[in-house]
Amino acid sequence: KAGVTQTPRYLIKTRGQQVTLSCSPISGHRSVSWYQQTPGQGLQFLFEYFSETQRNKGNFPGRFSGRQFSNSRSEMNVSTLELGDSALYLCASSLVRQGAYEQYFGPGTRLTVT
Amino acid sequence: AQKITQTQPGMFVQEKEAVTLDCTYDTSDPSYGLFWYKQPSSGEMIFLIYQGSYDQQNATEGRYSLNFQKARKSANLVISASQLGDSAMYFCAMSPLGRDDKIIFGKGTRLHILP
Numbered sequence: 001k002a003g004v005t006q007t008p009r010y011l012i013k014t015r016g017q018q019v020t021l022s023c024s025p026i027s028g029h030r031s032v033s034w035y036q037q038t039p040g041q042g043l044q045f046l047f048e049y050f051s052e053t054q055r056n057k058g059n060f061p062g063r064f065s066g067r068q069f070s071n072s073r074s075e076m077n078v079s080t081l082e083l084g085d086s087a088l089y090l091c092a093s094s095l096v097r098q099g100a101y102e103q104y105f106g107p108g109t110r111l112t113v114t
Numbered sequence: 115a116q117k118i119t120q121t122q123p124g125m126f127v128q129e130k131e132a133v134t135l136d137c138t139y140d141t142s143d144p145s146y147g148l149f150w151y152k153q154p155s156s157g158e159m160i161f162l163i164y165q166g167s168y169d170q171q172n173a174t175e176g177r178y179s180l181n182f183q184k185a186r187k188s189a190n191l192v193i194s195a196s197q198l199g200d201s202a203m204y205f206c207a208m209s210p211l212g213r214d215d216k217i218i219f220g221k222g223t224r225l226h227i228l229p
Binding site (some may be wrong): 033042043045048058086088090092094099102103104105106108110 | 150
């Protein structure tokens with residue numbers, strides 16, 4: 001079974017631009033979560049989508065948005081990029097294991113904003 | 115509110131020694147799951163081990179075991195016979211059972227295995 005895939009793996013953008021990241025979950029997984037990881041803040045939860053609906057949301061500004069398609073693939077968008085948005089963005093698809101959400105992560109997209 | 119605390123930002127351990135990475139948690143949920151993930155320098159998060167709060171026995175997966183002490187709210191990861199390839203960032207995480215809520219992560223411990 002293929003793992004979680006994320007595209008692109010690396011991205012360089014300039015301030016003010018917008019960016020779209022893509023995530024394809026493991027086949028059969030309906031939940032997709034997004035995280036931002038920076039050296040200073042650690043792993044921070046952005047949002048979770050389940051069956052095309054945003055189910056949970058972290059404390060990020062409205063510049064960060066996402067969506068999920070009927071095939072469970074998900075995209076996240078960041079508009080008006082700021083230098084502080086430089087980070088590793090991780091996507092995870094979830095399997096419910098004995099009632100708990102076990103997450104499988106993709107390799108991440110490393111975004112650099114200059 | 116749920117919280118995961120990993121008090122060791124970094125650790126240095128000699129190869130072949132056993133390692134214990136600390137994790138304490140706080141939750142009001144009666145049932146929950148605890149996880150450990152490994153993140154090598156490549157960035158990908160790798161699932162290591164899972165423990166349900168209702169499990170009577172500590173979870174084990176190969177060289178990994180979880181020392182679960184429910185009364186103390188601790189879920190330490192033990193790596194036996196450490197290897198150079200174990201050098202990575204390790205995250206403890208928790209999610210509630212039976213309700214839809216996000217998984218939360220600790221800030222991680224960076225483990226360095228010395229040859």
